[in-house]
Amino acid sequence: xxxxxxxxxxxxxxxxxxxxxxxxxxxxxxxxxxxxxxxxxxxxxxxxxxxxxxxxxxxxxxxxxxxxxxxxxxxxxxxxxxxxxxxxxxxxxxxxxxxxxxxxxxxxxxxxxxxxxxxxxxxxxxxxxxxxxxxxxxxxxxxxxxxxxxxxxxxxxxxxxxxxxxxxxxxxxxxxxxxxxxxxxxxxxxxxxxxxxxxxxxxxxxxxxxxxxxxxxxxxxxxxxxxxxxxxxxxxxxxxxxxxxxxxxxxxxxxxxxxxxxxxxxxxxxxxxxxxxxxxxxxxxxxxxxxxxxxxxxxxxxxxxxxxxxxxxxxx
Amino acid sequence: xxxxxxxxxxxxxxxxxxxxxxxxxxxxxxxxxxxxxxxxxxxxxxxxxxxxxxxxxxxxxxxxxxxxxxxxxxxxxxxxxxxxxxxxxxxxxxxxxxxxxxxxxxxxxxxxxxxxxxxxxxxxxxxxxxxxxxxxxxxxxxxxxxxxxxxxxxxxxxxxxxxxxxxxxxxxxxxxxxxxxxxxxxxxxxxxxxxxxxxxxxxxxxxxxxxxxxxxxxxxxxxxxxxxxxxxxxxxxxxxxxxxxxxxxxxxxxxxxxxxxxxxxxxxxxxxxxxxxxxxxxxxxxxxxxxxxxxxxxxxxxxxxxxxxxxxxxxx
Numbered sequence: 001x002x003x004x005x006x007x008x009x010x011x012x013x014x015x016x017x018x019x020x021x022x023x024x025x026x027x028x029x030x031x032x033x034x035x036x037x038x039x040x041x042x043x044x045x046x047x048x049x050x051x052x053x054x055x056x057x058x059x060x061x062x063x064x065x066x067x068x069x070x071x072x073x074x075x076x077x078x079x080x081x082x083x084x085x086x087x088x089x090x091x092x093x094x095x096x097x098x099x100x101x102x103x104x105x106x107x108x109x110x111x112x113x114x115x116x117x118x119x120x121x122x123x124x125x126x127x128x129x130x131x132x133x134x135x136x137x138x139x140x141x142x143x144x145x146x147x148x149x150x151x152x153x154x155x156x157x158x159x160x161x162x163x164x165x166x167x168x169x170x171x172x173x174x175x176x177x178x179x180x181x182x183x184x185x186x187x188x189x190x191x192x193x194x195x196x197x198x199x200x201x202x203x204x205x206x207x208x209x210x211x212x213x214x215x216x217x218x219x220x221x222x223x224x225x226x227x228x229x230x231x232x233x234x235x236x237x238x239x240x241x242x243x244x245x246x247x248x249x250x251x252x253x254x255x256x257x258x259x260x261x262x263x264x265x266x267x268x269x270x271x272x273x274x275x276x277x278x279x280x281x282x283x284x285x286x287x288x289x290x291x292x293x294x295x296x297x298x299x300x301x302x303x304x305x306x307x308x309x310x311x312x313x314x315x316x
Numbered sequence: 317x318x319x320x321x322x323x324x325x326x327x328x329x330x331x332x333x334x335x336x337x338x339x340x341x342x343x344x345x346x347x348x349x350x351x352x353x354x355x356x357x358x359x360x361x362x363x364x365x366x367x368x369x370x371x372x373x374x375x376x377x378x379x380x381x382x383x384x385x386x387x388x389x390x391x392x393x394x395x396x397x398x399x400x401x402x403x404x405x406x407x408x409x410x411x412x413x414x415x416x417x418x419x420x421x422x423x424x425x426x427x428x429x430x431x432x433x434x435x436x437x438x439x440x441x442x443x444x445x446x447x448x449x450x451x452x453x454x455x456x457x458x459x460x461x462x463x464x465x466x467x468x469x470x471x472x473x474x475x476x477x478x479x480x481x482x483x484x485x486x487x488x489x490x491x492x493x494x495x496x497x498x499x500x501x502x503x504x505x506x507x508x509x510x511x512x513x514x515x516x517x518x519x520x521x522x523x524x525x526x527x528x529x530x531x532x533x534x535x536x537x538x539x540x541x542x543x544x545x546x547x548x549x550x551x552x553x554x555x556x557x558x559x560x561x562x563x564x565x566x567x568x569x570x571x572x573x574x575x576x577x578x579x580x581x582x583x584x585x586x587x588x589x590x591x592x593x594x595x596x597x598x599x600x601x602x603x604x605x606x607x608x609x610x611x612x613x614x615x616x617x618x619x620x621x622x623x624x625x626x627x628x629x630x631x632x
Contacts, residue, residue: 270627271627274363274591274592274623275590275591275592276586277590307590311630312632314627316627316628
């Protein structure tokens with residue numbers, strides 16, 4: 001692994017670059033959830049971020065880090081949803097075109113959002129192979145710059161800015177928990193938190209039924225995702241070499257969460273906090289619910305990654 | 317009408333009395349909803365209030381305004397939901413018992429909440445007569461003080477504190493819109509806003525299918541509620557002599573909102589703002605959607621009254 005990986009300074013640079021475009025999202029607390037779980041939780045609300053997810057931070061940093069020359073033919077990506085919308089909006093803000101390959105089974109609300117930002121969408125079969133081959137064709141045709149959803153230095157640096165805001169506001173946190181899919185959010189989070197204060201524990205939360213990061217972390221060898229099947233549709237992807245190398249080095253542990261607990265966590269947040277989060281976001285609180293003793297009386301930061309749900313398809 | 321009605325000073329006193337118990341709820345804005353409707357909206361988020369509704373302000377002020385002697389046998393009320401939970405929690409905080417008469421068809425989530433605050437619940441048929449006669453029996457038996465959901469000086473004074481927080485934060489608002497059911501929130505809002513700055517317009521929003529306040533306001537004679545039938549289950553009640561007298565004097569207009577627009581407004585807030593509001597709260601934004609020209613380019617404060625919805629019975 002000689003690939004260059006983001007450092008603390010890169011997250012500072014990202015923060016400065018995107019600050020006029022992203023929301024500094026609020027951190028909320030819930031007395032009733034704290035009482036229920038016996039710890040002190042600080043929810044970083046990226047569901048209130050533009051496009052409804054943290055993904056806008058990374059996409060924005062990637063788009064605004066391109067040189068004029070690199071940006072002139074626009075940007076392209078494949079994504080099942082939030083990264084697609086994020087990239088489309090970032091491109092619109094920079095005034096360049098965006099080309100998005102989306103699996104045909106992506107949630108309606110996410111398709112609608114991407115269209116709303118005037119991206120050119122190509123639908124494909126819901127496999128990584130189909131996504132990659134469609135994307136290759138488009139990049140070849142248009143000359144657009146490919147912005148990977150997570151295997152990208154600038155994307156990871158941008159995602160780290162959410163944890164920066166959280167921990168600078170609450171420096172006495174014992175633990176920060178982020179969900180893990182491809183590992184972009186988790187890598188950025190761990191990079192920033194561990195440089196800021198190595199004493200703060202960084203824990204990943206992953207669906208039991210999409211546990212490639214857990215298996216990779218425990219075995220020390222990058223494992224592929226095997227038929228992932230979880231309601232947390234943002235966490236179906238596998239780690240990349242880059243995100244795995246960061247996670248191995250900087251993350252303290254990965255906790256897997258059952259589907260039942262994911263839905264329960266989502267419901268608790270909806271009912272007690274009156275905010276809308278998507279299932280992928282609920283996985284982080286789910287980790288606390290799976291291991292309450294481990295977090296008893298601790299101050300725990302939870303990154304709520306997004307709030308884009310199809311209201312016609314709720315799990316309640 | 318020789319009944320004493322709340323003034324500006326009474327709301328200041330209420331504010332001081334309840335400040336250690338209530339949340340100073342946030343005021344949120346949404347760039348995308350502003351763009352959609354062509355005005356500048358400021359949402360006062362009482363859905364984040366304790367018990368999930370503004371009702372806690374009034375109940376809290378009423379309970380903590382009782383003398384030791386008046387409070388010693390506890391408090392009682394009849395309510396379909398939010399006032400019940402609010403009174404139960406306020407009583408619990410003061411350490412006195414609460415007795416609640418609830419219609420048997422009240423939403424499950426509201427029954428659960430009231431039980432959670434250790435109130436003694438009596439269920440009754442869903443008519444005003446049944447509610448009142450059950451309550452009378454309980455008051456007779458226990459000696460508890462009856463706290464009416466809205467026809468109560470201290471309750472109205474407490475409800476006015478939400479508008480106080482909103483307008484003190486954004487003094488340049490052109491208009492404040494509150495939903496109207498029994499008129500407690502609207503009376504408190506109008507009392508405070510009009511004394512603070514008579515130039516700020518106060519508008520009520522009411523479901524078309526529960527339009528007794530509209531008919532009363534337009535005719536100048538208190539009209540009963542006739543078979544109200546709306547998804548906005550917090551707005552089924554009729555004005556009282558007291559709330560009607562305040563509303564006649566201080567409210568600028570009442571706008572009625574169709575069921576279709578209520579659901580649309582609710583959905584827009586859920587999808588764009590990622591927060592959970594109940595249908596009664598959506599009526600206020602619905603008023604803007606019914607009359608967009610009237611609010612074009614104006615700064616409009618919207619009181620989002622509560623966020624208690626049964627997730628199994630969503631209208632989407």
